[in-house]
Amino acid sequence: MTDIKDFTGCSPTWCPGCGDWGILNSLKQSFVKLNLNPSDVIVVFGIGCSGNMNDFLNCNGFHALHGRSIPNAIGAKLANHKMPVIAIQGDGDCYGEGGNHFIHACRGNHDITVIVHDNRLYSLTTGQVSPTSPKKFKSKSTPDGVIESPLNPLSVSLLSGATFVAQTFAGNLSHMTDTIVSGIKHKGFSLINVLQPCVTFNKVNTFKYYLEKSYKLPTNYKSDSFKEAVIKSMEMFEEKYPLGILYQVESLTYTDQLNQLKESTLVSKQRFTDFESILKEFK
């Protein structure tokens, strides 16, 4: 049995009251619930306030480039598909800089869990707008307000083929933990969009805002209905935020479909040595 302390690294440098504290606690709690050791998991971190978690969490960590943690995570998964691989990203990181990777990871059903700290801003760089900032949001980079409509992470992931799509709220630790546990357990691509208030730069999407506008999916909600999930995902545009697993289906993962991995992980396999069979192709 592991303890939450086993996963505790350096002291976080986040602002007091930031939603990231809660996400870190929930993630550690999830690892304990799943009975994992720090050496059992690979976590790839993007760049931003969220990515700084690399220093605060004990695990096999890879602090990547901005926007690129998904391809790093996919690469790690292919090398050792028996290990849980998690990507920690921000909204700008995942949906902006890394948007292309995000879409294609969904359709590949790569068995990784992507946890997005969605504070609807770039906060480490002191508050520029991100792809999920609400329309007309005023920031340092948009003094007259954002012109574009926000990207809808839940709809995009659903339409791109993700097999697990969930949303949770940084103000609700137990809900977050349950969602993260389900996401890691899910075989296939999981997106967990965490509504994460930035207490320093986002005066619109606050804890209070989400407490008022979010609601838990009812217990009789059927998460295997794609149509229902798409409808739910669209509620963001009416400022309604469903919390819970919007969609989950079983489907073969990317690595399930690789014959190369039927017997062993790639990293543990014996070296291939039948070179004669390769050379004869070039006669």
Next chain:
Amino acid sequence: MDFTWRIGGEAGFGIMTTGLFFSKAITRLGLNILDYVEYPSLIRGGHNSYEVRASDKEVFGFKPVIDVLVCLNEETYLKNKNRLTQDSLVIFDSDEFKLVSKYKEIGIPFTKILAELKGSSVMKNTFALSSSLALLGAKPDVLNNLIREEFQRKGEDVVLYNQKFVSKAYEIIDKSFSKYKLNYLKDSKNAEKLVVTGNDAFTIGSVIADCRTYYAYHMTPSSSVLSNLAYLQRKTGMIVRQPEDEIAAINSAIGSSFAGVRSAIGTSGGGFALMNEAVSLAGITETPLVIFLASRPGPATGMPTWTEQGDLLYAIHSGHGEFPKIVLAPGDAWEMINLTTKAFNLADQYQLPVFIMSDMYLSESHKSIDKKVINDLIKVYKVNRGKIITNTNEKKYLRYKLTNDGISPMLIPGFSKNYFQANSYEHEEDGHTTEDNIMRTSQVVKRNKKLQIYLQNDFNSPKIYGDLKESEIVFVAWGSTKGAVLDAQKILESKNKKTALIHFTHIYPMDEKKIIQLFNGVDNLILVENNSQSQFGKLLRQETGININKKILKFDGRPILADDIIKNL
């Protein structure tokens, strides 16, 4: 014996396959070959051509005269007639056009015969190829065997159908053109040789070196590495993946390498531009990575299907910030196999990105190489992973431990109770982020140190061909221009002009002292490069102070040939 065969025709009609069949047939008959393809960036239309030079000795380059020209259309004849002599054999469709000068004419009414045999227009190739081999004196067996190997999976009918055209072509040549028969291939013997391009060679090298993941977003001229390895993965067990873009390709490779397997990527200039940020990531996280960079003329989209040594300095300076990397440039297909296997060891031993530089000419030209040489390499090759470990006895494992040689033990995750952070930020020995001035300095010094150790232990000085002190001219070249210079040297030797070549394969970093010593007292240097800005010349000057004034540079998208060198002396 030394002859050149060239075939040309409209793109989309199987010229490439036909050319490769010719190269393979000639090699199986015991000769050595080197070939070269020209094709526009089009699927249909446009002009394709395939040239093969064959000899009983090793072939290094191409010559001006074409001995056998196969014209599948008139354009082929018009484009190449200045390379023909009255002894050249010209195979063409006598119903389609007339030749304007005197050659050994092999006028065959292809279209008419194809119609009689109910053959599609693609069969013109088989017919022309058979005619060529018949004229050169080869027995039909070699071609019939190749056809069987290639088409057997499509069924016996397809094999027999193709072979029908072989018989017909041999019949026509024997009946009407036997006076022109060259009989070059009459006393043929079977040899254990392979016919490989530079891309094939990288493929073979990476398999020997136990590369386990290869990621590439296809880009000419690197693409056939992707298709080769993808085809072979059923046997090798390698995971070969074509992701959404080049950024994903390199980052996935870094992820796989972090998780413990040998990984490589392949691309050309434009794709490599997208990968740059992650080259820097491999640098600071000290993640082993092999980068296959096959150049074509840039900038931007440039000339996709042509050749240039235009990305050398770009590769050397790639990635923001200061970090070590190693750049190797093989001179031919055999060196490509050898250096590729070395690159994977270097990447692991020094935990950094290692480049294999190629270009369209090296990547897509086939060369025959002795299979024995490869088998000898396989026998002696050891997968050396340096300080990559699966467990450690140390109380606290330090991923970026400050060591005397700058190389820290690299733990593969998941095999022990240890864990660590790899970090794209500057970091402490344990991987945690730091902005401390002393640790920053120590980590930079540590990373740079790795190249000093490389220079001591693994850097190979340039290879010298000829005698430096006895030569009137000393050529300096790197990578794929090697063959052309060797070819020029042979021609110059026959004119009693003694020359030497200093050929670099270990391009960066360079051992300043060793190079200065080697160049000491050597005069009459001529730099040969397939680019316009003499990039290697600049590098040599930057690293050693050696300045070469006389340069032979070619940058029209075509490879440098011996003729280009001799004419510009």
